[in-house]
Amino acid sequence: MPRYYRHIQRNDVVLHDPEGVDLPDIEAARAEAVQGIRDVLAEAVRQGTDDAFDDSIVLTDEAGRVLMIIPFIEALPPRLRGAT
Amino acid sequence: MQNPLISKLEKHGPLSEEEKEVLQRITARTAIFEPREDIVPEGSTPSHSSLILSGFAMRHNHLPDGRRQITAIHVPGDFADLHSFLLKTIDDGVSALTACRVAFVAHKDLRDVTRNFPHLTRALWLTTLIDGAVHRVWMTSLGRMDARERLAHFLCELRDRLDSIGLVRDDSFELPLTQADLSDAFGLSTVHVNRTLQELRSDGLITSTGKVLTINDRKELRRIAQYNPDYLHIDQKLERD
Incomplete structure (x- = not known):
């Protein structure tokens, strides 16, 4: 299985994913990243903060090629996206 | 290197030479497990209890749909399933995180220990109580942190x-x-x-x-x-x- 890395871009800072996860294909990697974002945002909501809402996941392959950028906000259900 | 079970139990007070010899003897049968290999398969009914001598292992439960919860990490000196001596059928599973050297302690040897060595019996009982305390703290962490x-x-x-x-x-x-x-x-x-x-x-x-x-x-x-x-x-x- 290919390995995918989910770096987190926050303004100018990148929180690296040094390890990555093995998943069957890019669709699975995207779905896994979206679930991950929802988990992070759920905790932010519980804590009453919105500082993670501008972050993005930069999904790369093993060679470091950027496959996809997923803004955190895109992982929200549609009616919540306009809230920021 | 000292037998890790002896080291662990001696944290709770010195053991006699005879007690140490018994522990050496009942932990002499060993096997190597590769990373991710099952040490104690879910639902199995082993005739021995597995003791981690080196390496790391994890204890886990699977939901029928495949989702997994890891419920404990085991380190050298920990029994994966001392409780299979009395519970017989294992209700969860333990597998290797890293390569592990594991001793198989026959349940009949544990029966002899409980018959003849009351201090060792209480020391082993104590380890299962501490395992339980760790589970309670993990539960608190999962529920509240x-x-x-x-x-x-x-x-x-x-x-x-x-x-x-x-x-x-x-x-x-x-x-x-x-x-x-x-x-x-x-x-x-x-x-x-x-x-x-x-x-x-x-x-x-x-x-x-x-x-x-x-x-x-x-x-x-x-x-x-x-x-x-x-x-x-x-x-x-x-x-x-």
Whole structure:
């Protein structure tokens, strides 16, 4: 299985994913990243903060090629996206 | 190297030469398990209890739909399934995280120990009570802590457990769990696990090189986790008759 890395871009800072996860294909990697974002945002909501809402996941392959950028906000259900 | 079960039990007070010989004898039959290999398969009915001599193992439950919860990490000196001696059928599973050397302690030998060695029997009982205490603290962590607190708490706990068996040097120790393992142990997504670890790193609390983790600011990590190691009862002395 290919390995995918989910770096987190926050303004100018990148929180690296040094390890990555093995998943069957890019669709699975995207779905896994979206679930991950929802988990992070759920905790932010519980804590009453919105500082993670501008972050993005930069999904790369093993060679470091950027496959996809997923803004955190895109992982929200549609009616919540306009809230920021 | 000293038998890790003897080292662990002697934390709770000295053992007699005869008791140590018995422990050596009943842990003599060993096998090697590769990473991710089952040590105690889910639902099995073993005729022996498995003792971790070296390496790390994980205990897990699977839901019928495949989702996994890791319920404990086992380190050298820990029994994976001392309780299979009495429970017979294992209701969860234990598999290797790293390569593990495991001793198979025959249930008939445990029966002899409980018949003839009351102090050893109580010492083994004590280890299962401490395993239970760790489960209760994990439950509290899963129910009440946020991601940062949970991971900080686990790192504090693992450091102290490994330190008690001599596997910590300058607050550095092996952390063989992947993001996916930590995710399944602490009810977090892998993205959340990585983000939280990276934040602990960028706050200067931890660093890691490969599978080796270093705690740089133990006091602050303990403060974040509201960590108190009393539940590990590491030096709890056991009275002799």
